[in-house]
Amino acid sequence: MVPERLQDFKLKPLKCELNFLSKSDGSAILSQGDTVVLASVNGPLDIKTTSQNIEKATLEVLFCSKEGKPSVADRFKENVIRNTCETAILGCLYPRTGITLTIQELENYGGLLTCAVNCACLALINSGVGMRHVVAAVSCAVNEVGDLVLEPTQQEAESARALLYFVFDSRDKNLVTGFTEGTFSEDTYEEALVRCRLASDFVFQFYRDVVKKYSNVI
Amino acid sequence: MAEIFKHIYPSKYFNDYISRNVRPDGRKFDEHRDVKVNINAITSADASAAVKCGNSTVVCGIKLELAKPKAEEPDTGFLISNVELLPLCSSKFRPGPPSDHAQVINNIVSDIVMNSKCIDLKDLCLVHDKLAWVVYCDLVCLDYDGSIVDACIVAIMTSLKTLLLPSVSFDAETEEVKVDTSARLPLKIHGLPVATSFGIYEHIPRNIVLADPSAYEEEMCGGVGANLIVCWNKGLFCGIQKFGGSNLSTEDEKRTLVLAKEISKLVEGVIETCIKNDKVK
Amino acid sequence: MEGRPRALLERGLCSAVDAQWLMMMMMMMEGRDCLKSYDEVYSGLFDEKGHRKDGREMKEARAMYARGNFVSQAKGSSYIEMNKTKVVCSVFAPREISHQNEFSTVGQLFCEVKFAPFSCHLQRQPHVPDAEEKALSVALRKALEPTVCCHLFANFQIDIFVYILENDGACLAAAITAAGLALANGAVPMYDIITASSIAIIGDKMFIDPTEREEHLALSSPETKQNHGVITMSRMHGLKQIADFRQIGSLDVDCILKATDILEEECNKIVPKIQMILVRYINNGIIQQKKLAEAAKEREAALKIKMKEWSSSIIKISD
Numbered sequence: 110m111v112p113e114r115l116q117d118f119k120l121k122p123l124k125c126e127l128n129f130l131s132k133s134d135g136s137a138i139l140s141q142g143d144t145v146v147l148a149s150v151n152g153p154l155d156i157k158t159t160s161q162n163i164e165k166a167t168l169e170v171l172f173c174s175k176e177g178k179p180s181v182a183d184r185f186k187e188n189v190i191r192n193t194c195e196t197a198i199l200g201c202l203y204p205r206t207g208i209t210l211t212i213q214e215l216e217n218y219g220g221l222l223t224c225a226v227n228c229a230c231l232a233l234i235n236s237g238v239g240m241r242h243v244v245a246a247v248s249c250a251v252n253e254v255g256d257l258v259l260e261p262t263q264q265e266a267e268s269a270r271a272l273l274y275f276v277f278d279s280r281d282k283n284l285v286t287g288f289t290e291g292t293f294s295e296d297t298y299e300e301a302l303v304r305c306r307l308a309s310d311f312v313f314q315f316y317r318d319v320v321k322k323y324s325n326v327i
Numbered sequence: 328m329a330e331i332f333k334h335i336y337p338s339k340y341f342n343d344y345i346s347r348n349v350r351p352d353g354r355k356f357d358e359h360r361d362v363k364v365n366i367n368a369i370t371s372a373d374a375s376a377a378v379k380c381g382n383s384t385v386v387c388g389i390k391l392e393l394a395k396p397k398a399e400e401p402d403t404g405f406l407i408s409n410v411e412l413l414p415l416c417s418s419k420f421r422p423g424p425p426s427d428h429a430q431v432i433n434n435i436v437s438d439i440v441m442n443s444k445c446i447d448l449k450d451l452c453l454v455h456d457k458l459a460w461v462v463y464c465d466l467v468c469l470d471y472d473g474s475i476v477d478a479c480i481v482a483i484m485t486s487l488k489t490l491l492l493p494s495v496s497f498d499a500e501t502e503e504v505k506v507d508t509s510a511r512l513p514l515k516i517h518g519l520p521v522a523t524s525f526g527i528y529e530h531i532p533r534n535i536v537l538a539d540p541s542a543y544e545e546e547m548c549g550g551v552g553a554n555l556i557v558c559w560n561k562g563l564f565c566g567i568q569k570f571g572g573s574n575l576s577t578e579d580e581k582r583t584l585v586l587a588k589e590i591s592k593l594v595e596g597v598i599e600t601c602i603k604n605d606k607v608k
Numbered sequence: 609m610e611g612r613p614r615a616l617l618e619r620g621l622c623s624a625v626d627a628q629w630l631m632m633m634m635m636m637m638e639g640r641d642c643l644k645s646y647d648e649v650y651s652g653l654f655d656e657k658g659h660r661k662d663g664r665e666m667k668e669a670r671a672m673y674a675r676g677n678f679v680s681q682a683k684g685s686s687y688i689e690m691n692k693t694k695v696v697c698s699v700f701a702p703r704e705i706s707h708q709n710e711f712s713t714v715g716q717l718f719c720e721v722k723f724a725p726f727s728c729h730l731q732r733q734p735h736v737p738d739a740e741e742k743a744l745s746v747a748l749r750k751a752l753e754p755t756v757c758c759h760l761f762a763n764f765q766i767d768i769f770v771y772i773l774e775n776d777g778a779c780l781a782a783a784i785t786a787a788g789l790a791l792a793n794g795a796v797p798m799y800d801i802i803t804a805s806s807i808a809i810i811g812d813k814m815f816i817d818p819t820e821r822e823e824h825l826a827l828s829s830p831e832t833k834q835n836h837g838v839i840t841m842s843r844m845h846g847l848k849q850i851a852d853f854r855q856i857g858s859l860d861v862d863c864i865l866k867a868t869d870i871l872e873e874e875c876n877k878i879v880p881k882i883q884m885i886l887v888r889y890i891n892n893g894i895i896q897q898k899k900l901a902e903a904a905k906e907r908e909a910a911l912k913i914k915m916k917e918w919s920s921s922i923i924k925i926s927d
Contacts, residue, residue: 291442386724415679415771
């Protein structure tokens with residue numbers, strides 16, 4: 110039961126503002142429903158020799174939660190965002206440099222990680238760092254009955270049997286990052302993947318709209 | 328000569344092999360390394376398993392403790408797993424507090440064990456709101472040669488499967504606890520989750536999927552942590568993880584899932600046979 | 609070596625009020641000796657025939673299993689097992705000393721000894737190294753320093769990591785022997801092979817290659833003023849020199865001299881084993897090298913024939 114038209118999907122309303130911070134090289138504030146995240150990019154900059162990579166730029170990601178206390182869960186989010194964005198940027202253009210990506214959680218009403226990945230991508234677009242492709246994150250929950258729910262709310266996510274997160278690239282819609290919680294069957298996984306892949310078009314369209322809007326200003 | 332070339336130009340060295348449809352260690356692309364399991368090698372632990380997947384070596388030791396359950400969840404016990412990537416297992420790791428990579432591996436392993444629901448934490452509770460088991464699973468890596476999550480899952484599941492819990496009697500009035508280590512009962516395990524790692528190598532015209540990558544292959548496939556990890560338990564997925572690295576196309580992804588299923592069946596067989604052989608002894 | 613079990617016991621006792629600890633202690637200490645008197649524990653070390661609890665004679669060391677090339681990622685590595693004591697060691701290639709302003713004319717050794725969280729019967733370990741681990745690390749470095757040709761790699765350091773999977777006494781001796789084997793396995797220039805052995809002394813009884821229980825009792829002080837203590841000695845066989853001598857406890861001079869003789873003999877007994885392992889690896893290496901050289905020769909010959917074909921074909925075309 111793959112929905113045929115894009116209109117069949119209901120993603121949370123997306124709102125974005127670029128250049129939100131004046132001092133950083135690139136920044137974006139993104140709201141997906143009620144969840145709000147702010148991201149800023151600085152770089153490519155000089156970094157200390159020990160963390161330099163002679164082949165490509167080193168990406169450093171810092172995730173600040175609302176509570177401000179660092180935790181293992183934050184490290185996990187940083188890892189997801191860093192690995193995803195490292196694939197997206199053309200790091201080989203800036204060898205021996207560092208790009209810092211700082212993400213600040215502002216409001217969390219579910220779907221924080223997908224929002225953070227999308228916001229990070231927008232900030233990277235805004236900073237003008239060379240990119241291989243852009244990325245879009247979409248999440249999906251399997252509820253108690255076994256139905257798929259795209260972009261679950263906090264309550265839906267808590268009661269879900271399984272949660273699946275996917276990040277796709279804009280070129281071939283290939284899987285960049287994916288991770289899951291809970292147990293699910295192969296069919297469910299395939300269906301979720303297909304649906305999320307289609308839904309990612311929505312996010313890419315949104316990116317285009319945002320960039321179009323801001324390029325008019327320039 | 329080849330060794331020197333490998334050090335001078337590692338990416339070219341690797342690419343030359345892949346272009347000739349073979350991996351540097353002579354394996355085919357979808358071939359995984361042999362799994363060896365040794366049960367109860369460590370007598371000071373309550374249960375233990377030493378696992379070798381190719382060169383990768385992981386030892387899991389389980390220690391039992393008693394504690395009071397949490398007030399919010401008075402009916403559940405504790406299962407705490409910890410993965411240690413020692414500086415001794417690879418020059419990538421330095422002594423000191425656990426690195427980010429170790430924390431991520433730890434997160435993945437405990438997520439898989441929890442998500443597969445192979446252990447009901449309620450089974451670990453002895454007396455409601457008074458007494459419960461704390462199962463500490465310490466996983467130490469002695470040799471880091473890639474696909475460490477696979478080895479960790481085999482080690483932790485084998486030790487949990489061979490774990491025998493001593494019988495405990497609890498006096499409700501005096502709150503006295505008596506532990507009888509001579510009468511031991513096995514812990515209930517539902518299913519047997521098995522994880523399989525894949526490296527995705529960026530190659531033209533299409534990316535190549537390598538089953539059970541070694542440390543060197545992992546480095547060529549986008550560095551540590553970029554593996555695709557698929558975990559099966561009783562015909563269901565209990566974790567599919569991939570963080571960045573090279574992109575995965577739909578066909579590759581379908582093929583990988585089928586391959587993961589095959590490999591996990593084989594590994595399951597190895598674990599079951601080892602446990603059976605151990606019991607005969 | 610500060611007695612680990614003793615430290616544990618102290619820790620266990622001071623927090624005995626803690627019910628959780630007590631419960632755990634009751635469970636785990638069943639059959640252990642925390643509540644027994646000194647004499648009871650002492651007599652518990654022997655069986656009816658006067659042998660030690662594990663069936664060994666007083667002078668008998670445990671059989672040792674040793675191997676090299678244990679860790680594929682390390683330059684040199686080893687694994688040593690003495691019944692229940694199990695030790696892994698790996699050595700990495702010399703690397704520049706970071707965060708150092710001054711040039712050091714001799715190379716440095718960095719040693720780290722760590723216990724597995726499940727290596728002892730009690731206690732779990734936090735990530736920070738505890739006092740015993742630190743003491744063992746220093747002892748290991750002191751023992752290895754005289755054997756490694758440090759002047760050959762100025763301003764560089766060699767990392768030596770030892771991991772104790774299971775501890776049943778004599779772990780420092782095992783660690784030193786393992787590190788010596790790993791260094792030789794990793795082709796680090798050394799003056800000689802280093803082996804170590806330890807002995808526990810209680811009164812007139814000498815326990816060679818002691819178990820954890822024997823070590824523990826030798827380190828706890830009896831009421832009478834008798835000899836007690838543990839000695840670990842490492843020795844360079846070929847040079848007939850003692851690399852390190854470590855004694856804890858109170859012992860009279862005669863006793864120490866006697867123990868030194870015994871330990872010297874014990875250290876020598878291990879040497880042939882280590883030599884055999886090393887020779888075997890070198891032999892294998894030479895065979896491997898020969899095979900590779902032959903293969904390379906064949907390839908080159910094939911290439912030459914190809915070259916001739918090509919050059920002749922080129923001549924034909926130009927004609």
